[in-house]
Amino acid sequence: MTSATDPNKRITQLRTTIRKHDHAYYVLDNPTISDSEYDALFKELNALEVAHPELITKDSPTQRVGGAPIDAFVKVPHELPMLSLDNTFDDQEVEAFDQRIKKVLGSHSELEYVAEPKLDGIALSILYQDGVLVRIATRGDGRTGEEITAQGKTIGSIPQVLLAGSNYPPLLEVRGEAFMTLEGFQRFNDEARANGEKVFANPRNAAAGSLRQLDPRITAKRPLSFSVHGLGAFTPGSLADTHAERLEQFKHWGLPVSAEIRTVQGVQGCLEYARQLALRRDQLPYEIDGVVYKVNSMAFQERLGFVSRAPRWAVAYKYPASEQLTRVLSVDVQVGRTGALTPVARLEPVMVAGVTVTNATLHNFQELQRKDVRIGDQVSVRRAGDVIPEVVRVVFDERPEGATQIPLPSRCPICDSPAIQPEGEVIIRCSGGLVCPSQLKEAVKHFASRRAMNIDGLGDKLVNLLLDKGKIRDIADLYRLEKPALLPLERMGDKSAENLINAIRKSRQTTLARFLFSLGIREVGQTTARNLARHFKSLEALMAASMEDLEGTPDVGPVAATNIRRFFLEESNRKVVQDLRNLGVQWPDVAEQPPPSESTSPFTGKTVVLTGSLTNMTRSEARARLEALGAKVSGSVSKRTGFVVAGEKAGSKLTKAESLGVAILDEEAFMALLSGRTTEVRSDSIQIQPSLF
Numbered sequence: 204m205t206s207a208t209d210p211n212k213r214i215t216q217l218r219t220t221i222r223k224h225d226h227a228y229y230v231l232d233n234p235t236i237s238d239s240e241y242d243a244l245f246k247e248l249n250a251l252e253v254a255h256p257e258l259i260t261k262d263s264p265t266q267r268v269g270g271a272p273i274d275a276f277v278k279v280p281h282e283l284p285m286l287s288l289d290n291t292f293d294d295q296e297v298e299a300f301d302q303r304i305k306k307v308l309g310s311h312s313e314l315e316y317v318a319e320p321k322l323d324g325i326a327l328s329i330l331y332q333d334g335v336l337v338r339i340a341t342r343g344d345g346r347t348g349e350e351i352t353a354q355g356k357t358i359g360s361i362p363q364v365l366l367a368g369s370n371y372p373p374l375l376e377v378r379g380e381a382f383m384t385l386e387g388f389q390r391f392n393d394e395a396r397a398n399g400e401k402v403f404a405n406p407r408n409a410a411a412g413s414l415r416q417l418d419p420r421i422t423a424k425r426p427l428s429f430s431v432h433g434l435g436a437f438t439p440g441s442l443a444d445t446h447a448e449r450l451e452q453f454k455h456w457g458l459p460v461s462a463e464i465r466t467v468q469g470v471q472g473c474l475e476y477a478r479q480l481a482l483r484r485d486q487l488p489y490e491i492d493g494v495v496y497k498v499n500s501m502a503f504q505e506r507l508g509f510v511s512r513a514p515r516w517a518v519a520y521k522y523p524a525s526e527q528l529t530r531v532l533s534v535d536v537q538v539g540r541t542g543a544l545t546p547v548a549r550l551e552p553v554m555v556a557g558v559t560v561t562n563a564t565l566h567n568f569q570e571l572q573r574k575d576v577r578i579g580d581q582v583s584v585r586r587a588g589d590v591i592p593e594v595v596r597v598v599f600d601e602r603p604e605g606a607t608q609i610p611l612p613s614r615c616p617i618c619d620s621p622a623i624q625p626e627g628e629v630i631i632r633c634s635g636g637l638v639c640p641s642q643l644k645e646a647v648k649h650f651a652s653r654r655a656m657n658i659d660g661l662g663d664k665l666v667n668l669l670l671d672k673g674k675i676r677d678i679a680d681l682y683r684l685e686k687p688a689l690l691p692l693e694r695m696g697d698k699s700a701e702n703l704i705n706a707i708r709k710s711r712q713t714t715l716a717r718f719l720f721s722l723g724i725r726e727v728g729q730t731t732a733r734n735l736a737r738h739f740k741s742l743e744a745l746m747a748a749s750m751e752d753l754e755g756t757p758d759v760g761p762v763a764a765t766n767i768r769r770f771f772l773e774e775s776n777r778k779v780v781q782d783l784r785n786l787g788v789q790w791p792d793v794a795e796q797p798p799p800s801e802s803t804s805p806f807t808g809k810t811v812v813l814t815g816s817l818t819n820m821t822r823s824e825a826r827a828r829l830e831a832l833g834a835k836v837s838g839s840v841s842k843r844t845g846f847v848v849a850g851e852k853a854g855s856k857l858t859k860a861e862s863l864g865v866a867i868l869d870e871e872a873f874m875a876l877l878s879g880r881t882t883e884v885r886s887d888s889i890q891i892q893p894s895l896f
């Protein structure tokens with residue numbers, strides 16, 4: 204029988220293939236097939252298992268998700284206790300730690316340490332028997348934890364089966380941290396907030412709350428990750444003699460290990476690692492609360508042993524907390540581009556994770572009421588990564604007498620138009636539209652922003668100034684600006700005025716997609732704008748479109764369709780659009796710009812690495828576009844990498860590409876190649892064919 208006809212064989216084949224792709228996607232962050240190809244494999248396996256239920260095994264990829272809810276968590280003892288770490292807070296304390304160890308070991312030379320990020324998550328123990336995951340447990344009190352196998356199995360980066368052919372011990376208990384990425388956390392909370400549901404105070408609570416769901420199907424929907432940092436019980440024999448080498452072994456067995464871990468020499472190496480990582484703390488995709496130093500040699504670790512609940516061979520070095528207490532001085536209401544009224548707490552200045560915070564968002568009035576924040580309250584404030592600082596909670600025990608409640612707004616604080624709260628919506632909005640100076644300011648800022656018309660040098664402050672001084676009254680007025688009108692403005696020299704006029708002039712040449720996005724129609728983000736441009740091909744066709752036509756566009760639902768129609772039916776909007784076109788805003792016909800076919804794209808058949816952030820699209824969009832052109836998108840740079848696309852804040856991948864001589868594209872060059880505006884590439888730079896510009 205061939206595998207095509209033998210379901211057992213095919214099932215085994217599919218499981219192996221899917222596991223390989225899971226590893227590439229979740230652990231290596233380097234998928235080798237598209238989502239749709241993966242889905243097809245998964246569907247095929249599922250269908251075969253439905254037809255042959257007797258062939259279903261616990262470790263099948265289909266069994267990750269959808270286990271039945273449990274009644275309660277079962278307590279399980281840890282074979283070896285799950286210990287904690289002692290903390291240090293400054294360089295002297297780390298030096299004392301190093302001295303202590305050297306003394307015990309009687310060593311005068313520098314010790315080798317492994318320095319690791321201290322992930323702020325939930326410690327888990329994962330047990331493999333003969334390479335198959337058999338149990339996942341929480342730390343609990345260190346001696347006894349709770350079994351959460353069904354919940355933990357839904358985390359994609361935890362392999363259900365160790366990679367075949369590798370020499371793992373028959374019994375292997377790894378330990379590590381389950382966590383939620385900042386992006387996942389924000390997405391989850393944003394959604395919960397929009398639906399008026401419970402939000403989590405921080406990613407750590409979100410990870411804990413997600414794992415504590417009795418129904419694993421709920422856990423499966425939460426964006427959780429995992430990273431191994433140590434070992435529990437194991438059958439002796441095949442494990443290496445240093446911690447660093449053991450981590451390498453874990454990687455070979457398909458387990459996820461942080462890419463930030465380094466082997467360092469002596470205490471100076473430790474301190475330097477902490478300094479370097481602290482500089483990048485804001486850019487890491489997850490939250491860390493410090494770093495951990497571990498003696499690398501296992502022989503030394505054994506000699507050092509433990510003191511009460513912590514090992515003597517390891518220590519945590521804690522960074523300043525990302526949450527601090529301060530007092531609410533007042534609450535202002537900000538008016539966003541779409542009129543959303545957002546309460547913002549003005550705070551007594553406080554240092555949070557190294558930055559002085561004076562304002563923090565309360566997100567919306569429903570949340571303000573739920574948290575019951577009043578003026579004068581002591582509150583806990585949080586900032587992490589690039590996320591806007593937010594008020595997490597009130598310290599009710601510290602509430603002063605006479606703390607003032609904040610009333611719901613009935614009018615816009617800027618233009619005095621009535622505030623409205625559409626049925627079923629959480630957000631209260633100003634009904635003033637572009638009559639509201641605040642909405643107008645935000646609309647102009649959006650119009651000028653990089654992803655929209657990309658007017659270089661027209662930042663938020665300048666937009667405020669232009670509107671406040673009456674130099675412009677709408678977006679079309681930008682194209683009527685002349686140099687003499689700008690010169691009297693604060694800090695506006697001859698040269699900067701000229702640069703601004705030139706940048707505005709240059710922005711007239713745009714694309715239909717950018718133009719549509721820049722209009723700031725609610726629910727029309729970059730992707731929708733692109734789909735609309737592709738679907739309707741001209742502004743005239745879009746402006747004349749019926750609801751049906753609009754809803755026939757990919758990604759456009761009834762809400763977006765209604766907003767688009769409303770926008771173009773409004774006389775003042777039609778006038779601004781017409782003015783913009785009369786003033787020279789133009790774009791090439793969409794029809795004349797077919798997307799480059801696979802064979803003509805310089806990306807076809809190449810491996811491309813994306814690093815840093817792009818302004819024109821998200822990373823997953825960039826990945827999808829590249830894959831559509833037949834490129835392979837990879838997570839790490841090697842000599843075989845065809846291109847590295849370096850966005851803003853590109854990091855070590857860019858440095859590596861430079862050292863290997865790999866072709867590097869900045870965002871502009873990348874966009875040009877994607878759109879097919881240029882096809883010629885040299886290995887050291889990209890060439891743009893001048894005739895196309």
Ligand code: IVH
Nearest residue numbers: 286287288319320321322326380432495514
């Ligand atoms: S080692 C015996 N390494 O921090 C060694 N722990 O404050 C125990 N943690 O319970 C842990 N990142 O949950 C270690 N790279 C790392 C860590 C780490 C986070 C957590 C772990 C532990 C807690 C101690």
